[in-house]
Amino acid sequence: MDDLTGEQLAERAGVPAGDVDRLAGLGLLSRQAPPFRSTDVTRVSLLRTLERSGIPSEDVASAVASGEFSLAFADVLFAPSRVEGLSGMTFAEIAATYGLDMDRIGDLFNALGLPPPRPDEPVRIDDADMAPLLAAFLGFGFTPSQLMHSARFWGENLHRLTRAQTRFFDAHVMSPLLRSGMSEQQMLDVALPLGAQIQEIDERLLLWLHRRHLEHALLDEVLTYVEAALARAGVASPPSRDDPAIAFVDLSGFTALTEELGDEVAAEMTERMADLVHRATRRHGGTTVKFLGDGAMSHFPDPTGAVMASLEMVDAIPEAGLPPAHAAISCGPVIARDGDYFGATVNLGARLLGAAGPGEVVVTVATAVRATGDGIRFEELDPVVLKGIPDPVPVRRAERA
Secondary structure, eight states: OEEEEEHHHHHHTTTHHHHHHHHHHHHHHHSSSSSSEEEEHHHHHHHHHHHTTTTTHHHHHHHHHTSSOOHHHHHHHHTTTSOOOOEEEEHHHHHHHHHHOHHHHHHHHHHHTTTTOOTTTEHHHHHHHHHHHHHHHHHOOOHHHHHHHHHHHHHHHHHHHHHHHHOOOHHIIIIIHHTTTHHHHHHHHHHHHHHHHHHHHHHHHHHHHHHHHHHHHHHHHHHHHHHHHHHHHHHHHOOOOOEEEEEEEEEHHHHHHHHOOOHHHHHHHHHHHHHHHHHHHHHHHOEEEEEEEEEEEEESSSSHHHHHHHHHHHHHHHHHHHHOEEEEEEEOOOEETTTTEEEHHHHHHHHHHGGGOOEEEEEEHHHHHHHHTTEEEEEEEOOBBOOOOOBBEEEEEEOOO
16 A cells, blocks of 8 residues: 655645645544555545535544544545546546547546546546547547447446445445444444455456356347348358247236335335346246336247246246236337337337236237247237227237146
């Protein structure tokens, strides 16, 4: 751990030297006088953020002195190995160095879900490392619009992931420790080392899992191109890849149950449902696209898998102590974008869900025609009137044969 003078600390944290003296005098740094530690870079940055949020450092010092608060967490969870210091350049200088436009940089940060920087703002080392990568990406010929599109799906999805990670840690580590009767300081003494280990695991897991999912997606794309090339060459006929099926599943009466039992029980129920949906969907060749409160949307390459998975879900969900489920399936062309699906087929399936009663799987006629697996039969139902569709829609109820 490097020792720093007050001037070095101020430079790396991007604050006037007087701020370091003031914070040290309040006892908020790891040393009250030079040499300071490299972890103080994070402490100074954190205290500056708190002050900008309306929390004076004097108030923080009072809380620390009372024993009710500690800055030890900053040294562990925001260690210098993860949060870099400053590069010594401003964003305007970085932009000039790599031929970037400040407006484009601001748009990119917005799309990534980060606050857009000012031209005179000091650049963190890790941000500076991204500048040549951005320039290289633009050099591939992607338009600004395409770049923003890419940034949005990275930003939105990683924001959801990191929020879920912190909520998980709070719900399953920190809150239980506090409920056990520990003081906040005792809780931090236990939780911080664990949090640091989990961060290391999360970073490795993220890289590994991204590679595995990317490999799967690339192989699927390559397969499509290979099949088409073989067909054009007359070497072989590609296997039939007809329109996919979109399945929706939902818990019946979940809103009323939430009001009766409370949010914590409801959250636990949705976790159990999510696990069941994932398992059934994967087992029958599908992919869970997204969760919609107390329901889920899944994509299946063929309707047979969609029907088999949906029947399995509506059977398994009540057996797991959850409210009865109902499901709906539509089959047809879809528009794929950023891991989600759109179009008339998706809208029809979502609206059809309202026509399914507890324990029922209702499907379109096109789905019933193509779902030919053993153990499935369909019962004709009266056509249903759906919002936004002018004519009644013929439907079938899927059942186990």
